[in-house]
Amino acid sequence: MKTQYSLIKRTSLITLLITALFTTYSCANDDDNNSQPNISSKNIEIIPQPVSLEYGSQRIEMPSVVSISKDIPxxxxxxxxxxxxxxxxxxxxxxxxxESAFISTKIDNSLSEEEYELDITQKSILITHSTQQGLLWGIQTLRQVLMQAESSTKGDFSIPTLSIKDTPKYAWRGFHIDLARHMFSLDYLKKVTDCLSLYKINKIQLHLTDDQGWRIEIKKxxxxxxxxxxxxxxxxxxxxxxxxxxxxSYTIDERYxxxxxxxxxxxxxxxIKDFVTFxxxxxxxxxPEIDMPGHFSAxxxxxxxxxxxGSSGWGEEFSYPVCAGKAKNHPFLYDILDEVMTxxxxxxxxxxxxxxxxNNWKKCEDCQRLIAEENLMNVEGLENFFVNNINSYLNKREKSTMAWDDAFYxxxxxxxxxxxxRDWLPNQAGTITQAGFPVVFMEWGNFYLSATPSDEQLQSLYNFKFEPKFKGIVKSNILGFQACIWTEMIPNEQKLGHHLFPSIQAYTEVAWGTASNWDxxxxxxxxxxxxxxxxGFYVRTPDFIKK
Known part of the structure; x- marks a missing residue:
């Protein structure tokens, strides 16, 4: 039996080798007949990783003149x-x-808002979408493919044939930047924004005010x-x-x-208008973020x-806040909100x-009078009353208010x-979502990119999971994630680049929902x-690349 099995095994192996040689020869002939280069073993390094990516068996040689559909904005x-x-x-x-463009588009209303499909065949490139946002993400993926095109000895460029079906798991993929501690030119912020778009990040929160500085013009x-x-x-x-x-890298930008x-x-x-348009x-x-009633020293x-x-100052832990008991303060704050909203x-x-x-509110006659008049019980109730007033003002102007989780009463x-x-309150996100309120998740431990960057921090971010630390979260009430940069010790573009890259690349795969394989x-x-x-960006080179 052993001898008969070995003979069958050898015969099968020979058959497989002959079949493989014939297949290779046939593919080579097909490539020659179609003037197509052989498929390279090198894949395209797309970030964030698409939900589905299948490579074809050949590469497509890029035409010397690339035609782009006029239907693309x-x-x-x-x-x-x-x-x-x-x-x-x-x-x-x-x-x-x-219909005649090399890079063309097709509308498919069955796709979701940010969903897209990218098909690269031997003759053309097609992006299928239902909205302009989906089209943009398809184009950003295609850009990464084109920028990784391989050149031949003749100077021609080729890209692999492939099919991508892609859509984000989370609708909120934000980036928060603190401009109060240290500023950055709007040209540089545009450059960063352009890069964030390449990686399908779709929101930027500008931290425009804090104790350390007021960074937005208010004409009134x-x-x-x-x-x-x-x-x-x-x-x-x-x-x-x-x-x-x-x-x-710690040199303070002399422009400021x-x-x-x-x-x-x-x-x-x-x-600001110019930046928002871009x-x-x-x-x-x-x-926009205008921090109140605390962090208002500027x-x-x-x-x-x-x-x-009647002065700025510092309490036991934080700065003196706006007096919540003075009725005349509210018109001043509304003036600010009105100008920023425009x-x-x-x-x-x-x-x-x-x-x-x-603590100031506990000693303030105006604050204590308001607490008594409105039956607010204590200064925590007073803070909630203040937040409610600002929230109502914004809601009447069709704005959806956001606040840090400290504001949850x-x-x-x-x-x-x-x-x-506040990751030292790991149940807070669960409590808020269980109460039915939406949460943008940006806990300190992983999504704050301000700490000294390291490979360990990068891997921890990439491998982030809600459980077991963050229990009880109603995930349908998690809108998505936000990465955050505080700039106390980030005084220039070089230092910011070291904190952003490659952390942003790891973050966007988590936020898109496809982070799965660290290697x-x-x-x-x-x-x-x-x-x-x-x-032209400064980056931190991880140790795993240096090796």
Missing amino acids: STMQKLLEKSITDYKVASSINIEKN HPNLTTVGGWRHFDEYDEECIKLSHTDA IRNGKEYGGFYTQDE ATSVGIEVI AIKAYPELSCT LFPSKHFHIGADEVEK KKEPQEMIYTYW SFKKKMNWHLKHLTKE
Whole structure:
């Protein structure tokens, strides 16, 4: 039996070898007949990983003149043109009718809002979508394919035939940047925004005000920027200056230094409008954050009457807040909200409402009078009353209010979107979602990218799971995720780049919902970091790439 089995095994092996040789020869002949190069073993490193990606058996040689469908909006055409031109994939580009274009589109209303399909065949490239947002994500994936085209000895470029079906698991894939501690030019913020769009991040939250500075022009109250927009170097500035003597990446951007000892500046309303227009053109919603009633020192420094004490200052843990008991403060705050709302078409408006120092309220006659009149019980009830007033004002203007999870008052919660960050309260997200309220998940431990970046932090972010730490979450009430950068120790573009990249690449696979294989992700990063460097970004090179 053993001898007979061995003979059958050898015969089968010979048959398989003959079949494989014939198949290889036939494919080679097919390639020769169709002038197609053989399929390369090198795959395209797409981030975030598509839900479904199947490679064909051949590659397609890029035409010297690439025609793009005129049905593709001009802003998206320019994105394709940039990738084709920067990577010299073709010698020229034409805009043609959809039916005759090399890169064409098709509408399929059965697809969801951000869903797309990308089909690259031997003759053409087709992007199927139901909305402009889905089309944009298909184009961003195609850009990554085109930028990784392989060149032959003749100078021709080819890409693999493939079929992609892709849609995000989470609708909210945000990025939060603190501009109060340290500023960045709007040209640089546009550049970052363009990069975020490439990786299918669809929201940016601008942290425009805090104790350390007021960064947005309010025409009705100019002292907010002329006074509140500047500070004498604080402890973090001094630490950055000290570290910069041995590490240039801590050098404070001199564009925001005045008199050698003050830091500050602000964005004009026209600059904000320009930035929002740009971000919108690349599919990103820009959400303003005006932090109140706490973290309001910059405004109180400019207008001291806003506080309970008539001055700015610091309590046991946090800064003096707006006096919630002074009725005359509300029109001032509404003025700010009104001007900011005109600049941001986003339906979302973030009011902060975190880390409110309430000791002044306990001693303030106005605050205590309001607590008694409205039967608010205590200063926690007063904070909720304040948040409710601001929330109602925004709702009447068709804005959806957002606040940090500190603002969740279990006794009488407000109808808002809560951004959960306090991971030392692991049940908080579960409590809020169980009460039926939507949450954007951005807990401190993984989604704050401000800590010293490391490979361990990167892997922890990539492998994030809700369980077992964050129990009881109603996942249908999780809108999605948000990565967050606080800039106390990030005073320039170089340092910001080190924190952003490659953390953003890991984050976007988590937010898109396709993070699954750490080893596979690591292999992707070599090309992406090279691309980012080519685009002029500073990046951190992980140890696994150095090796």
